[in-house]
Amino acid sequence: MTDIVYGRYVALGDSQTEGVGDGDDTAGLRGFADRLAEQLAALNSEFLYANLAVRGRLAGQVRALQLDAALALKPDVATVVAGVNDLLRPKFDADEVAGHLDAMFAALTAQGARVATVTFPDITRIVPLAKPLGGRVVALNAGIREAARRHGVCLAETNVHEVVTDARLWCADRLHASPLGHERIAASLAQALALPGSGDAWTRPLPPAVGPAGGWGAELRWAGGFLGPWLGRRLRGRSSGDGRVAKRPELLPVL
Numbered sequence: 001m002t003d004i005v006y007g008r009y010v011a012l013g014d015s016q017t018e019g020v021g022d023g024d025d026t027a028g029l030r031g032f033a034d035r036l037a038e039q040l041a042a043l044n045s046e047f048l049y050a051n052l053a054v055r056g057r058l059a060g061q062v063r064a065l066q067l068d069a070a071l072a073l074k075p076d077v078a079t080v081v082a083g084v085n086d087l088l089r090p091k092f093d094a095d096e097v098a099g100h101l102d103a104m105f106a107a108l109t110a111q112g113a114r115v116a117t118v119t120f121p122d123i124t125r126i127v128p129l130a131k132p133l134g135g136r137v138v139a140l141n142a143g144i145r146e147a148a149r150r151h152g153v154c155l156a157e158t159n160v161h162e163v164v165t166d167a168r169l170w171c172a173d174r175l176h177a178s179p180l181g182h183e184r185i186a187a188s189l190a191q192a193l194a195l196p197g198s199g200d201a202w203t204r205p206l207p208p209a210v211g212p213a214g215g216w217g218a219e220l221r222w223a224g225g226f227l228g229p230w231l232g233r234r235l236r237g238r239s240s241g242d243g244r245v246a247k248r249p250e251l252l253p254v255l
Helices: 032-040 059-072 095-108 128-151 179-192 215-235
Strands: 007-015 048-049 079-080 114-119 152-158 247-251
Touching: 007 032, 032 048, 032 079, 032 179, 059 095, 059 215, 079 095, 095 114, 095 128, 114 128, 114 179, 128 152, 152 179
Parallel strands: 007 048, 007 079, 079 114, 114 152
Antiparallel strands: 048 247
């Protein structure tokens, strides 16, 4: 475990980092970044945390709209989690996405921040209808691994553990982590950063599920309830992040 005590954490990313799926817009979102910040705050009474993430952002938008603001906050630890929104677009380019991540890793580490990120699960095991996207996940994760290796970024290899595709770790839309999923992501990043008290418990399977499997009927209901509206926004050139700003743009104590 590390003996480093972090004082300034900045989170960059999209909806997962914003916390979608863990709480709501009325009561407030929590999410893995808030959960990780709570762990870091327990180690330092003067700890400060900012979250610049906005849902719907592509990796290039995270770089363009969040990186400079993050650097201005001079974090000593940062998380960068982006790329899934790109993966879902028709013209996905794994090298382009990896290039944006590489640039963010380079800038943050050059300034002295300890950076952590994650690989992504096999989406086809969460959404069977997304089978054509399987190769994209492999390519994206390969790019993340190479960029992380190049810049000494702490990498949580969530992709290699079967539990990350357990339906109970995902919301009904199957695109955002559930509260339990966010808890596991935070734990994976804590282990990657070698925080005191962290470990590999997040990799362990959940107890056997009780109840019938969803089947293709559930797949069709999901397609109608979530995939259809998502595609509709894309066709209209809209994003779930339109008009939104970062929920925590300044470094503040964790309450």
